[in-house]
Amino acid sequence: MRAIRATAAGGPEVLSLDDLPVPTPGPGEVLVDVAAAGVNFIDAYRRSGVYPVDYPHVVGFEGSGRVAALGDDVVGLAVGDRVAWSNAAGSYAERVLVAADEAVPVPDGVDDDVAAALLLQGLTAHYLATSTFPVEVGQDVLVHAGAGGVGLLLTQLAVARGARVITTVGSAQKEELSRAAGAADVIRYTELDDLTTELPARVRDLTGGAGVHTVFDGVGRSTFDASLASLRPRGGLALFGAASGPVPPVDPQRLNAAGSLYLTRPTLGHYVATRAELVRRADDLWDAVRAGTLDVRIGATFALADAADAHRALEGRATTGKVLLHP
Ligand code: NDP
Secondary structure, three states: OEEEEEOOOOOHHHEEEEEOOOOOOOOOEEEEEEEEEEEOHHHHHHHHOOOOOOOOEEOOOEEEEEEEEEOOOOOOOOOOOEEEEOOOOOOOEOEEEEEHHHOEEOOOOOOHHHHHHHHHHHHHHHHHHHHHOOOOOOOEEEEOOOOEHHHHHHHHHHHHOOOEEEEEEOOHHHHHHHHHOOOOEEEEHHHOOOHHHHHHHHHHHHOOOOOEEEEEEOOOOOOHHHHHHOEEEEEEEEEOOOOOOOOOOOOOHHHHHOOOOEEEOOOHHHHOOOHHHHHHHHHHHHHHHHHOOOOOOEEEEEEHHHHHHHHHHHHOOOOOEEEEEEO
């Protein structure tokens, strides 16, 4: 089978299309024919060495497809079932092994591309808006990278929960998409001379001087200081990613000085800690898609062989919504 491997830590050029043997499912695993693989920032962190892995590393953790074979002791799944997953190593491939516990059944009415597009970023948006800092009616919320994969979904979920959402975006086209997702105000942060002072000032203007209740920040290094400065007293900052690079160490006194703030660095695994929690969150997402209340934007689709181009586009801020690979 064809698969994309990172041969060493490095840029997109280390991604190579290789022929690998089809794996055999062990106990508790299923073999899946991949219909679509999701491209995520974490794939780039593992490729580049920001997150340590052993090389060669078959890239990718997310996808959708059909169960092709069952290992021993698998219950509740059958050959031919449609499933999606957000945590199966080696998903940039024609076939992948998925732990049965991680394989989420995909209902009719959700196609393979939407299923692959929704799971990782959708589960992330879901836990951020419902569990990390549950968004409440009437709150002001700031979402960075509002036209990104997580950003578009998170904006929709926060608006559905009754918040007024302010987003940041890097271009006019992204502004349009973010507004269509429900953002009440959109700030083009790339046009600010000094993001760290001007962004909080804009946010305070938009909130009657108060600042927002919550900031959801997946951009990291370049936005972190502005995020803290945009919060009202006792507000919360969910730093959930590092698209612009990791945030340097933080002195906890800063949280005191800025208004008894809350800072957390959440990660998906802790919010889909059990099979029941994973399926509950996924079911909420499938239901919203089928009801037409959650729009899943697939911004770009690449052939498996072009995975390096997909990484270049994602890391180069050239994408909106979800990026997929088709094996
Ligand atoms: P996006 O589609 O949001 O892409 C990243 C966006 O970040 C870009 O499009 C760009 O939007 C913005 N950005 C700002 N500065 C930079 C920069 N220097 N380089 C690249 N991009 C930049 O990606 P995802 O939705 O896949 O992921 C968003 C974040 O969420 C990532 O940090 C990712 O690691 C994180 N994440 C965290 C999870 C968790 O559980 N903790 C799970 C899933 C994702 P613009 O041009 O508008 O600024």
